Amino acid sequence: GDTIAMDALSHEELSEEAVQQEKEVAVSGGTWDAAVGGGKKKIRRRTGKKKVIEVDQENELEGGDDDENGDIGGGCYERQREHPFIVTEPGEVARGKKNGLDYLFHLYEQCREFLIQVQNIAKERGEKCPTKVTNQVFRYAKKAGASYINKPKMRHYVHCYALHCLDGDASNELRRAFKERGENVGAWRQACYKPLVAIASHQGWDVDAVFNAHPRLAIWYVPTKLRQLCHLERNNATASSSVSGVANNSATCLY
Amino acid sequence: GDTIAMDALSHEELSEEAVQQEKEVAVSGGTWDAAVGGGKKKIRRRTGKKKVIEVDQENELEGGDDDENGDIGGGCYERQREHPFIVTEPGEVARGKKNGLDYLFHLYEQCREFLIQVQNIAKERGEKCPTKVTNQVFRYAKKAGASYINKPKMRHYVHCYALHCLDGDASNELRRAFKERGENVGAWRQACYKPLVAIASHQGWDVDAVFNAHPRLAIWYVPTKLRQLCHLERNNATASSSVSGVANNSATCLY
DNA sequence: AGAAGGACCAGTGGTCCGTA
């Protein structure tokens, strides 16, 4: 059997807010034999200001009978959204109702751990074994209590995580620069494309190869927009080098 | 641009019937620039006994506007099915309204060529590039005129092709034995599982690794049943070796 | 009966857009 390392609590080091008021998920009795069904997990959930709820819940990590995902335990709280991200420097803890970028990147590491769990279960059972973070993995993460992980969010920032993996220094510099300039997360996110396209250009414009060469990145699908930017920039580079020596920046508008 | 090598005519060497009366597909002007749309292809189609039809058709290989796939050219013939396979020895041409196993395996090679075409187009356009024979490839094959290729058929016999790739000698012997015994295709197909499970057992029971190690096989999804048989046989082997030295054949019934 | 393949279906990758 495998032990599920539920590290949702590591929020602590990454976001002040996260641990003060938000979805702190602890799983007691975290061992769980993949080959057997059943078992129990206990979810402690603190929402809103002070409410602390304890619920016993059937272990549903293996999928199957799933009832509505409304209030757990019959209480009545609005489902809280995650606090929005702000641009933070490396090591900086976000203050107020915000999450920092170290926390964002930590979510990608968590997904990787959930994928590894799903892979181990699949191997154990002789089933198809995913190589990427799929819907199945997001579903597993949710059932494991990591309700703060969801597909749209993770897909939205994949290329930011890619830069973090492939060129930590460049990623850190970009964060400092955008924080200093007081830019919002959206602007920082946009800015992450350009250095990635430059990296791809040095690898024959093959973004897939760039992703696959890095073990932590290989499990993520290449985002459509990054793929398109690399394609456009490649054509651009080919055209400008074959026509004249003058720089051709017509694709720059896309960033 | 790439040249589509349309080798549907190579039926000739593989099946007497196939070339006498059946879907002989010739593409004139087979060059086609992947980067551009449009263009024309000409399909010459001989169906039934003697009818020969010529039709001009918009090139639809790139997908897009697809009208109904009924009669081409407005004629009225029942859509002929492929002749059923019979167990043939290596090199043997099937007689009568039958297709032989060399022809079956040839279809897998054709699918590989269609996949390569699809991959080249995707790379050219900077789109996601399939590594396996996907729905997209089957659609492409159909539009290229290879209407005798379809997904259910190809998936049905994948493991037979796998044996052919991985152990040609064993595959050939099996064909000779089953032909001699007068067995039908279904029986031969069933018999192909066992030697494959034996091969997997020598590779740590990892069928996926076995498929991926062979370049022509790696493009095919591992069939569910083969995966299950390997899993069962692995558990079986583990159980019998850990309990006693006596052979445990309780999974044999699955073959 | 044995076999070929149209067509269906549950669950996927992808992301929009109603929400806060």
Next chain:
DNA sequence: AGAAGGACCAGTGGTCCGTA
């Protein structure tokens, strides 16, 4: 305004079962 994520949708892998 900027951002998080429920929920939708087109096209997938998988194969059943009405057909010949």
